[in-house]
Structure formats: C-alpha cells, structure tokens
Amino acid sequence: MKHLIRLALGLFLATSLVGCAVNPVTGKQEIIFDSVAQDIETGKQNYIPSQQSQGGQYVVDPGLTVYVAQVSKKLAAVSDSPNLPYEFVVLNNDVPNAWAMPGGKLAINRGLLIQLEDEAQLAAVMGHEIVHAAARHGASAKSQQMVVGAGALLAGVAVATKKPEYGGLTVGALTVGATAWNSKYSRDHESEADVYGIKYMVKAGYDPQAAVELQELFVRMKDNQAQGWIEGLFASHPASQDRVTANKAEAAKYPKGGARNKEAFQRALSQLRQDKDAYKNYQEAMKSAKAKQYDKALSLVDSSIQQQPRENLFWELKGQLLLQQDKNKEAIAALDKSISSNPNFFRPYIYRGMAYKELGNSNLAERDLVASQRLLPTQEASEELGDIALTKGDRNTAAAYYQHVISGGGEAGERAKAKLQKLQ
Secondary structure, three states, X not given: XXXXXXXXXXXXHHHHHHHEEEOOOOOOEEEXXXXXXXHHHHHHHHHHHHHHHOOOEOOOOHHHHHHHHHHHHHXXXXXOOOOOOOEEEEEOOOOOOEEEEOOOXXXXXXXXXXXXXXXXXXXXXXXXXXHHXXXXXXXXXXXXXXXXXXXXXXXXXXXXXOOOOOOOOXXXXXXXXXXXXXXXXXXXXXXXXXXXXXXXHHHOOEOOHHHHHHHHHHHHHHHHOOHHHHHHHHHHOOOOHXXXXXXXXXXXXXXOOOEOOHHHXXXXXXXXXXXXXXXXXXXXXXHHHHOOOHHHHHHHHHHXXXXXXOOHHHHHHHHHHHHHOOOHHHHHHHHHHHHHHOOOOOHHHHHHHHHHHHOOOHHHHHHHHHHHHHHOOOHHHHHHHHHHHHHOOOHHHHHHHHHHHHHHOHHHHHHHHHHHXXXX
C-alpha cells in the first residue's frame, strides 16, 4: 500500500514538474502541458476550419479586415507576448462575437462590429481577446480539463439534413474549434482578459473608458437579444453588472482620456452600415425559410441581393431555397454567384454538388463536394461522395466515406451505418 502511495505521489510530482509554465501576462506559475510551439501549431491547424464553420471571412469590403488588423496589431505589439504569429480576420457572421485561439489567431464577427461606436471600443474587444492568446488561456483551459479528467475535446464535423433546411449544414464541434476553447475559459481567465486588456488599450493610446462601455453594451445586449446571440457571445464571455463595476474600477487606475478615433471607425464601417438593411432582410429570409414560407424568404433574399449583390451568403441562401423547391438549374446559377463572390467558403460547394447530383451529373457533383471537403470536411459531403462512389461501383471508396460519416455520429451517422451494412 505504501509503495502505491509513493508511486502515485511520484507520478503527481513528475506531472507537476512537466506541466508547470509561467503565464506570460501575470508571471504566475500555472499547470500548462503544451509548449508555446504547440499553441502555435494548434492555432495554425484550427484557424481556417473554425472560420469556415462560422460563416467564413467577410469579403464584401476587404478594407474592413485591414482596418481591424491595423488596430489589433497596435495592441498585440504592446502585449506581453508580442512575438506570437498574430492573425486577425472579420467573420461573415450575424452573431455578435469575437474569439481567440492559442498561438494568436483571432476573429471578430461583423455582427459585433456593427454594434460598436468607435475604434476605442474595437480596441477593448480585441485587447481582451489578445490577452486570451498572450496569457495562454487556451492551453491552460485544455490542461485543466485533462487534470479533472474531462477528456479530449470533441472530434469530427457534423452536418445536418439530407435536403438542407435553414440554415442547414449545421457544423458541429471541431477538433479544437474556437467555440471549444472559448467555452472553457474560466471566470479567472475572463477577469484577467478584462484587466490586462485595459492595460494594453492604455499602452496603445486608447481611452480605457471604452472597456467600461463595452461591458455595458454586453449587458444591454444580453437583456434584449435572442437566444442565439446569448449562446454565441455570452456563453464564452458572460456579461454582468459585476464586470461593468470591475472594469470601472480598473479604468479608474489610469489617467482619463485617450484616443477614440470615431471618425476613422465610422469610415471603416461605412459599407457594413450601408448594407445593414440587406443583412436584416437576410436574417428575416432565414426565419421565413425555417417556417417553410419559401416564397416570402425568396422575396426577402432577392431584396438583399438587390441591395448588395457581392454578398456570397445572399446568393447561397437563394440557391438553398431553389434547391429546396427542386429548381436545380436555377439553384446552380445562384450558387455560381455565391462561389464567384467568395470561392474560399465551403458551404455553397456542397449545395451546388447536391444540385448537380440531382441532375445526374455525378462528375461535377463530385468535383464540388471534394472542393468543399478541402475547405472543411463534413458528414454531408462525405455521405454524398460515398453515394456517388457507390453508383460508380467503387465500393472501397464508398465504404471509406461512410466510415467518416459514422465517426461524426447523429442521424447522418446512422444513415451511413445502414448503407455500410448493406454494402458489406
């Protein structure tokens, strides 16, 4: 018995020695098993899939991403980890949210940008997220999960129904997706990100009062907005009056004043604000489609397209609606527009592949489905590719695709299991 106790103690001490690292921001010793190099590799591997699963990059106005990156780089330069390979993108997502992955890979949704008033508030958002990366909060959260025995993060990407509903192709958990990291940040992580985010703002020349205003905005949004918004931003960044009070106390430690740069911010967001009604109609079209009011949805999305014909999501939704009504040729024409507007987003390739498959053109269907898989592997594309391989008599390839679908679970996994059993 004593031998077992000594052995267990030895293993614990060995784990502690291996797993201790200094938080670059606070200087405190923490249990972190991964190295900084592993952080960087984790971010590198998961940054693009995480973007894909959350709408892809916003491409209507590339200048907005350039502007966000310029502001964010000022903050990263004065952070406690200035040498991380930082990257910043604007995601084409209506939900107000922002996130950071290990290794300095950050994103902000256009749905949050449109809620902000000036550059200082943007700096408050990005400063907070930079702290998460600089302080290695993602690696710390992962290590804590390992210590308490919660197991590995979920693997696989799940995609919804055979004939998509709106906004179908619901992407599930990635191997180390942004949602997985953010949802595991502790209250202490969030508090650290608030405190040191304000510090970075001040060092970069911004008014720390903007961080207080940001938390006040989050409280108002939490009180007023729909559940989907709460599940996005507030699941990972809980809003509360306590955080408002804490930020007020922290901001009071610094001299008053600092840059707000409201005019520069308004110029940078001019296209997004101009298209505000188009995105509102798009959201209403999605709601109408879910209610199976397809004619109304089509009218709304056509209005969005008329207002902003360069938005790939609008053309994609039109393609979905036409596909749902078995208007496959018209759907392909709309999806062509979506893909030409943003060729680096996975979803319209799946829908166009499905339309080609319905028309009996398996070669073009396969081309599109494979293209979608290169951007983001999904159950839906794998199942369709398995069906195509089977019609061509390639049983081994079909079986491999079905195995991928099975690994994702859910209804699609059960369908693929039945197909594989029949094949065998």
